[in-house]
Amino acid sequence: MVILKEDFGTTVLARAPFKRELGRNYAFAFSANGNALSFSVDGKTLIEANDGQYIYGMAGLRLGALGRMSVGTVEIVEAA
Numbered sequence: 001m002v003i004l005k006e007d008f009g010t011t012v013l014a015r016a017p018f019k020r021e022l023g024r025n026y027a028f029a030f031s032a033n034g035n036a037l038s039f040s041v042d043g044k045t046l047i048e049a050n051d052g053q054y055i056y057g058m059a060g061l062r063l064g065a066l067g068r069m070s071v072g073t074v075e076i077v078e079a080a
Contacts, residue, residue, distance in 0.1 A: 001015070001016055001017075001018040001039060001041075001046060001049075002015045002048060003015075003018075003037055003039055003047055003049045005053075005060040007053075008053050009033065012019060013037065013049035013050075013051055014037070014039075014048060014049035015047070016046050016047045018041070018046065026042060027038070027041070027042050027043070027074075028041055028061070029041075029043075030059050032057075032059070033079070034052070035050045035051060035052035036048065036050055036051045037051060040070065063077075
């Protein structure tokens with residue numbers, strides 16, 4: 001898995017191996033708190049990065065190769 005920055009090109013901010021199990025459901029969580037970025041799977045933080053270039057932005061999911069992804073629920077929570 002990776003945390004990528006897309007800004008007129010791709011920069012890998014963090015990378016870690018992740019072995020997925022076919023047919024299994026996972027709960028993903030991405031957090032951006034100031035410069036701190038983190039990505040968790042099933043409640044366990046697996047990768048972290050720091051990037052303070054922008055004060056706002058977007059997040060998304062993408063596959064790194066041919067495949068299929070089904071997303072059940074996407075929730076965006078703004079913290080005060």
